[in-house]
Amino acid sequence: MNAMFRWCLYVSILAALTLSWPAAAGAHANMEMSSSLLAPAAQPGSASGDNADTQAHLHDEHMHHGTDQRAVARHLLRTADLLAAVLVLGFLGYRYWIWTGRQAPLGFSLRVERRLLLVAGALSLLTGFLEVWLQVEQLSGPGMQSASERFFLLLTSTWIGTAAWMRPLLAGFLLFLTCSRDQESLKWIKGLIVVLWAALSPLTGHAAGTSDGAAAAVGGHLLHLIAAGLWFGGLIGIFAATFARKPSVENIRDWNQSISRFSKLTLLIVPLMGATGAGLAIARLHAATELLDSRYGKLVLLKGAILLVVIGIGVFHRRVWLPRLQPLLEQEGTEREQAIGRFINGVQLELVLALAAFIAAGMLSTTSPSQASAEPLYWHVMGEEAHMSLRIKPESGGGHSIKLDSWLPSELEAPVEPKVEAAPLASPDTEPQSIPLELKVSGPDPYGFEGFDKFTYESVNRAYRFGGSGSWRIIVSFSDSQGQLHRYEKVVDLP
Missing domain, CATH: 1.20.1630 (Formate dehydrogenase/DMSO reductase fold)
Structure with missing residues (x-):
């Protein structure tokens, strides 16, 4: 009887350890965490101005390779x-x-x-x-x-x-x-x-x-x-x-x-x-x-x-x-x-x-591969009313593939007019170019954020070309079914 009790105790503790593993932590593993994750200026629903751009740029400079x-x-x-x-x-x-x-x-x-x-x-x-x-x-x-x-x-x-x-x-x-x-x-x-x-x-x-x-x-x-x-x-x-x-x-x-x-x-x-x-x-x-x-x-x-x-x-x-x-x-x-x-x-x-x-x-x-094979951007923002994750990945034949994940409360409908726009930082007067997106997956995310539905969009062109390397201003925006706009900006360096 004592042996059976010990086994039950051991298995219970092991099960508790396994279940305590955070299911959503994998989404945050080893990624670049922008100032949007930690700074009040980057919360969803707030328009990002020049000050937010400056803060993001300074933060990127501070983080660059350590x-x-x-x-x-x-x-x-x-x-x-x-x-x-x-x-x-x-x-x-x-x-x-x-x-x-x-x-x-x-x-x-x-x-x-x-x-x-x-x-x-x-x-x-x-x-x-x-x-x-x-x-x-x-x-x-x-x-x-x-x-x-x-x-x-x-x-x-x-x-x-x-x-x-x-x-x-x-x-x-x-x-x-x-x-x-x-x-x-x-x-x-x-x-x-x-x-x-x-x-x-x-x-x-x-x-x-x-x-x-x-x-x-x-x-x-x-x-x-x-x-x-x-x-x-x-x-x-x-x-x-x-x-x-x-x-x-x-x-x-x-x-x-x-x-x-x-x-x-x-x-x-x-x-x-x-x-x-x-x-x-x-x-x-x-x-x-x-x-x-x-x-x-x-x-x-x-x-x-x-x-x-x-x-x-x-x-x-x-x-x-x-x-x-x-x-x-x-x-x-x-x-x-x-x-x-x-x-x-x-x-x-x-x-x-x-x-x-x-x-x-x-x-x-702890050593990053060469820049050609690394992902230049993995940007994640958490907020009280919405979450956003953007990935820009270089493709072997040239160009970049873009993937946008957005999370909205389950009681709301799909995002309205999701957009990913890009403008070269060297040309501030240039109109941002809009990257065409298509919906790939939508619905509850059992491994994601509780109480939120996930919507995944990918660029229509799997090898989208930005038109040059260097620093680019990336703008992500979408509205929810109640009309609230969620807008995010970040300056990134593209190879």
Whole structure:
């Protein structure tokens, strides 16, 4: 009865954690947040004048790519987040799925598990709130809300903010599960929780900001991270087992079985890392030349080169060292010690390369692709009576595709005369050009804003040409069925 009660409690807490995931947060993930989101001047229904234009322009200048210090800080924080998730994932993966012995392997006891969760949870709490604070500083400017209001808004309406408190919460739940006497029966719940933890990394990176195929990008990143975590955990576990001072015959046999099992697992996870990594890189790069011409492409090449070396080491271990090592593990003497020493050297090299790969991954997740493949605009405005989201995406054949999402209260009808207009900033007297739109989808949005219906419009011409690059004044306007006008303006730079 007690066991059933514990299981019900664990499942209930896990369900509560899953349901607390904000459904609408994905709409705000990793996007450019304009001054309209935080400044009173940008609320729907108010006409935007020259002052609003000036504020938006000053804010865009302030946000443009951030400072070098912020970029370095984001790389470090992102790498720390990745390592924390991978360490927990790898630890649990090796302890409960790769290790075959009855006793916990050296360095993987329940006490060590608790310490790891405490450290990883504290680290995630620190890095998460620092990341949110960096965003708060970046969004400072004329007419903005106070720092505390911006901090709370980011904490409750973006994936970066959600991850800041969700990671330590998941770590706390995993720590709570270590109080149970039967750890083996909880391994699947632990596995699900750590996968949720790992999923926060792609949800706060470039993957969630992809307008087309975001689910596939997030899924690919998650598979890549899970495979990397299992690989890293296996390497650490095998290496840690070599520190046993006087291993018994049973210890040697368990270590041998774990090596054999991990070797078979690498036949799946290493190609999976390569395939998902290549797919994600291809999706983010616009042309093959960007591999050499952009910083993002060079990081992709660096990570790919590291992975190729790892694959080479793995093949050498499986084809050469393991067939020689396994017969010697049942014996004693100098020859066995030398063989184990050579094998450990290879594992150490893989661990160093693994750390290098994770550092490169952390830098990739905070480095924007080249401008040709990036979206120059993802503009979102929230208000009490209407919401608006505009995306302008460059197409490979030239021109831009435009997508407008508008949300109105469910009791109102569809927007009246929705318009997207553009005028070059260098020619203030030029009449704004109107971009023809057509309605694509309308109706309740179960994953969007409660009490609002969503209306999606796209440009009739999938490759609309603005007539030149540079700074453009974008005007979005529509009326509701009661006649209230909602109008938004923003200055953007188009490549």
